Amino acid sequence: MALGLVRAGACLLLGLLVCPACTQACLMCFVTDKERIRICQMFVGMKAWKTKVCDEKFQLAFEDLLKTEINYDERNNLHDSFTQMVHSLQETAVAKGFYIKAFSKAAEEMKKAILQLKKVPACVPPCGVQELTRRFICDGCYSLICKLPLNCPVKDVTVNRGDQAMFSCVVDFQLPKEDISYSWKFAKGGVRTQDMSYFRDLPRARGSVARIRPAKPVHAGTYSCVIRHDVRPVARLYFFLNVTGPPPRAETELQVTFREVVRWSRKEPEVVEPWKPGLGELLTNPWALTWEDLCLLAALVAVMVASLTVLVWMFCRWYFSGI
Structure with a gap:
């Protein structure tokens, strides 16, 4: 049995070399050579030529998926769908089903599964490394983003x-x-x-x-x-x-005002003479008296009263001394 498996694998690789385009489908990206050989052997037995014909029919059934492009982030989901497909084909082979019909049905189910995947965002020109537009290309099993300049x-x-x-x-x-x-x-x-x-x-x-x-x-x-x-x-x-354009009007006016202020500040400062009110002004405007003025006025009145008292006392003494 081991020898038959080796021969079948050799024939399968030879077939892939003869039909290189067949190796570029989504099937080849998510289902290994070993898995495909095993499925065909379960359907047709261990004879190498039968396994080769079975595998060719297998790949032909998925030919419509050759140019499929999917959102790069959906790779794992598509891989899970292919894994479920492999298990379903193995169950069909155990049940002695016909492989051409089983492959055709599996391909149709995969097309429906791909349609359910999240779509690839469109490229937005004219520039930029648009990582979210990265897509997985089944025709070669590689990823690609928009070819736009940085x-x-x-x-x-x-x-x-x-x-x-x-x-x-x-x-x-x-x-x-x-x-x-x-x-x-x-x-x-x-x-x-x-x-x-x-x-x-x-x-x-x-x-x-x-x-x-x-x-x-x-x-x-x-x-x-x-x-x-x-x-x-x-x-x-x-x-x-x-x-x-020239400077805005507001800026020009501000500059003129600033120059006027600078020019005015260079002039000789004005001398403000202190206000010296007369006695009449003080009497008619008592609010103009300061606290110092009031103190001086009170002292002057006190001196005058004292002087008047001394004069009266001296007069009285002189007058009464002559009697």
């Missing part, structure tokens, strides 16, 4: 001097939900380029949006934003900023 076309942004310039680092295709980061660079001097040798990092710019306010001629040039998933670049966007 660099996006330069977008022109024109603002008036003094206005706000804003750049949004956003792409039209879906990004992974986690581990997304943004980094910004600037090529100064008003140059419009995608040559990264002209760019310098902008460490203060973070996130998907960058703003410049107010925009000045020195800000003119190309800005670059790199979107990364983990550490791998996903897309590189470019924005060429052109700052035009």
Whole structure:
């Protein structure tokens, strides 16, 4: 029996060499040569030529799946479907079923299973490494993503001097939900380029949006934003900023006002003479008297009263001494 299995395997490999296109179907991606040989031996016995014919019919039944493309994330689900198909064919072989009819029925069931899988997202031009569009190609058993460049076309942004310039680092295709980061660079001097040798990092710019306010001629040039998933670049966007026009009126008026203030501050300071009210003003405006003025006035009145008292006492003494 072991010798027959070896001969059957050799004949099967020879058949695959004769029919290379048959080796590129979904069947060959998810069902091994050993599994197919075993199924055919269960249907037709151990004779090599019968096993070879059976395997050819097996692959012919799945010929319509040759150009099938599925969502890369659905590979495991499709593998499970093929595994269930293998078990079903083995049960049919044990029940002495006819293999051509069994293979045709299994292929139809696989077509239905593939239609139930999640569809492959369409590529969104013009740029970007769109990992979520990765698809599994049965014609070769390999995966493929959209063949688009990493660099996006330069977008022109024109603002008036003094206005706000804003750049949004956003792409039209879906990004992974986690581990997304943004980094910004600037090529100064008003140059419009995608040559990264002209760019310098902008460490203060973070996130998907960058703003410049107010925009000045020195800000003119190309800005670059790199979107990364983990550490791998996903897309590189470019924005060429052109700052035009004279300074805004508000800025001009402010500059004029500032110059007037500076000019006025250079003049000789005005000398403010202290107010010296007369006695009449003090009497008519008692609110103008300070606390010191009131103290001085009270002292003056006290001196006058004391002087008057002394004079009266001296007069009285003189008068009465002569009697």
